[in-house]
Amino acid sequence: MERSTWSKVDDEAVVIARALAMDSVQKVGNGHPGTAMALAPVAYTLFQRFLKHDPTDSSWLGRDRFVLSCGHSSLTLYVQLFLCGYGLSLDDLKSFRTHHSLTPGHPEYGHTNGVETTTGPLGAGISNAVGMAMAARYEKGLLDPDSETQLFDHNIWVICSDGDLEEGVSGEASSLAGTQALGNLKMIYDDNRISIEGDTHLAFTEDVAGRYRAYGWNVLEVKPLPDGNIDRVALEEAMIIAESTTDRPTFIRMHSTIAWPAPHAQGTAESHGSALGADEIAATKVLLGLDPAVSFFVPDHVLAHTRQIINRGQALRATWENDFERWQAKNPERAALLERLRSKDLPAGWEKVLPEFPAGKDVATRAASGKVISAIATILPEFWGGSADLAGSNNTTISGSKSFLPLSSAMEGADPYGRLIHFGIREHAMGGILNGIALHGLTKPFGGTFLVFSDYMRGSVRLAALMNIPVTFVWTHDSIGLGEDGPTHQPVEHLASLRLIPNLAIVRPADANETSIAWREVITRSKPTGFALSRQNLPVLDRAKFASAEGTAKGAYVISEAKGAAQVLLIATGSEVSLAIAAQELLEQEGIHARVISAPCLEWFEETDMAYQESVIPSSVKARVSIEAGVTTGWREYVGDAGISIGLNHFGASASAGTLFQEFGFTNEAVVFAAKESIAKAAK
Numbered sequence: 001m002e003r004s005t006w007s008k009v010d011d012e013a014v015v016i017a018r019a020l021a022m023d024s025v026q027k028v029g030n031g032h033p034g035t036a037m038a039l040a041p042v043a044y045t046l047f048q049r050f051l052k053h054d055p056t057d058s059s060w061l062g063r064d065r066f067v068l069s070c071g072h073s074s075l076t077l078y079v080q081l082f083l084c085g086y087g088l089s090l091d092d093l094k095s096f097r098t099h100h101s102l103t104p105g106h107p108e109y110g111h112t113n114g115v116e117t118t119t120g121p122l123g124a125g126i127s128n129a130v131g132m133a134m135a136a137r138y139e140k141g142l143l144d145p146d147s148e149t150q151l152f153d154h155n156i157w158v159i160c161s162d163g164d165l166e167e168g169v170s171g172e173a174s175s176l177a178g179t180q181a182l183g184n185l186k187m188i189y190d191d192n193r194i195s196i197e198g199d200t201h202l203a204f205t206e207d208v209a210g211r212y213r214a215y216g217w218n219v220l221e222v223k224p225l226p227d228g229n230i231d232r233v234a235l236e237e238a239m240i241i242a243e244s245t246t247d248r249p250t251f252i253r254m255h256s257t258i259a260w261p262a263p264h265a266q267g268t269a270e271s272h273g274s275a276l277g278a279d280e281i282a283a284t285k286v287l288l289g290l291d292p293a294v295s296f297f298v299p300d301h302v303l304a305h306t307r308q309i310i311n312r313g314q315a316l317r318a319t320w321e322n323d324f325e326r327w328q329a330k331n332p333e334r335a336a337l338l339e340r341l342r343s344k345d346l347p348a349g350w351e352k353v354l355p356e357f358p359a360g361k362d363v364a365t366r367a368a369s370g371k372v373i374s375a376i377a378t379i380l381p382e383f384w385g386g387s388a389d390l391a392g393s394n395n396t397t398i399s400g401s402k403s404f405l406p407l408s409s410a411m412e413g414a415d416p417y418g419r420l421i422h423f424g425i426r427e428h429a430m431g432g433i434l435n436g437i438a439l440h441g442l443t444k445p446f447g448g449t450f451l452v453f454s455d456y457m458r459g460s461v462r463l464a465a466l467m468n469i470p471v472t473f474v475w476t477h478d479s480i481g482l483g484e485d486g487p488t489h490q491p492v493e494h495l496a497s498l499r500l501i502p503n504l505a506i507v508r509p510a511d512a513n514e515t516s517i518a519w520r521e522v523i524t525r526s527k528p529t530g531f532a533l534s535r536q537n538l539p540v541l542d543r544a545k546f547a548s549a550e551g552t553a554k555g556a557y558v559i560s561e562a563k564g565a566a567q568v569l570l571i572a573t574g575s576e577v578s579l580a581i582a583a584q585e586l587l588e589q590e591g592i593h594a595r596v597i598s599a600p601c602l603e604w605f606e607e608t609d610m611a612y613q614e615s616v617i618p619s620s621v622k623a624r625v626s627i628e629a630g631v632t633t634g635w636r637e638y639v640g641d642a643g644i645s646i647g648l649n650h651f652g653a654s655a656s657a658g659t660l661f662q663e664f665g666f667t668n669e670a671v672v673f674a675a676k677e678s679i680a681k682a683a684k
């Protein structure tokens, strides 16, 4: 962005931004005024003088991204979106934090134009930004690998707070950002030494700048002015250095005073999360040279000035479009790929690459998934991912792929545009980075770890679900079936607890072919999804004998019909489906007709119509048994009052999978027993 001389009107605009932050919180009576007041010059400088953006098109491909990691300071962003002309009005600021407003308490992706990611859980935004910076490089590799243009080079700017940097996820992500030498990532740290309980030194005394230096970032310091205000000129100088630093990420440690220049509130923890009160606001307005009696004051000439960013943005945009057209003409194949990626289309017949697995051989669903991942990768260049140091166990390696690592990396197989991501043992950051990659817009990322460690990344998983973005979590070692590693590694409550997250599909395939179909669904549905895959081999079911694995697409299906009118329904997921099928045979020998239902994804099943659901789980059949090697929570809904749930409502143990399934009651006999008991209960 071309930068004109800073003018008096720019000063006025910053004053107005500080006042709007105070007024918006005061009007609703709650919120976080202090940081938004203090950061007004920072955000203003960024939006008016650094960010490459066009407020009339928030989806412009060439734009820089901005992440407000300290989402509680949402007014820092909303006020700039208003001043720039992203569609937010003064009335929207007046309805801050109220129902249905465009200005919710924390910025929400998909809700407010110009918001690039949902932030609020501290630290998460930083991991998203790292993902965006990685995605920018990967996408460039797809579209302009020889750097013939600068069309796909843009920056990811972040503002973060103390809390962001206290949270472990930011450290995980920033460490990886250093290893990845993400030169397009620029972070401004608002070091105001205040959080909710007071001075951050109550809990946070390390040399943060030193830490970032150790991560391999370019670290700059911006000292405050003597009156406590941010030294905006020094900040701008640092930002210019940040812009020209392209070989590693930049960290600007900027000293500020929360709620500056409020006479009593500045520097206090109270100003972090409480309205300042009418008197303090009036006194602050006097100091700012504003009329204390007027709220939400925005002089026309100030707004006219700040909205000029639209012209500057559109001029930038026009140049970009010109270059883009030239690039399209010169690179028709890449242009066609970009067109497809932008429209979220899939190549016609892409699913033909999906493997079909012959019956007769036992295959772990994680192994099947690995084959499917590599197959999908042959046709979808936008499909990439990796693991948190468990690639071999998670089967997440795309065959023949290179490692996504910077040019400077000395690692074997390193490629700045590689499609295999080594996240390191950083599950939480992996989740946040995957989210950032998806948010960046063109690609479909996946990341793997053991299901039990989904807990470490739950915050990111929840945000993926909340934002409704196409991220796939490949969780393997999905039950006691992992065996000897024991209870620390055996997920028990995880399936149930992940199913509790709204808008997240959890898929636990019964065999290799269900895994293949499930991946097809995941790719076409393009929604947040988690796989739960077996470590142990499972029989590949003979689909000539059993129903087609196509049923997977409906979430649950009759995999093995009863030989007569069903007297009992056996509903199982994953490795327990084969157990149900074995029990069905034993029951049949005793003259009891049982229907086996494979239920790989309850969320997809819930999306089908009532008639289909009734056809799979008829309400007339009350005798039902659910079988899943995890807590039974949630299954009552499917088995009903006469039903019995076979599960594991305690931790596992270190022993072979066979021993554990036997010891913990996952046996043919136990299923048969439960089926009879449920039939008896239903008859009462």
Ligand SMILES: Cc1ncc(C[n+]2csc(CCOP(=O)(O)OP(=O)(O)O)c2C)c(N)n1
Binding pocket: 035, 070, 072, 073, 120, 121, 122, 123, 161, 162, 163, 164, 167, 190, 192, 194, 195, 196, 258, 272
């Ligand atoms: C993961 C997470 N934990 C706790 C909170 C609640 N919270 C919101 S703001 C805040 C204090 C943040 O202090 P700081 O980051 O220094 O922000 P500032 O006071 O500078 O605005 C806390 C604990 C949160 N938003 N996210």
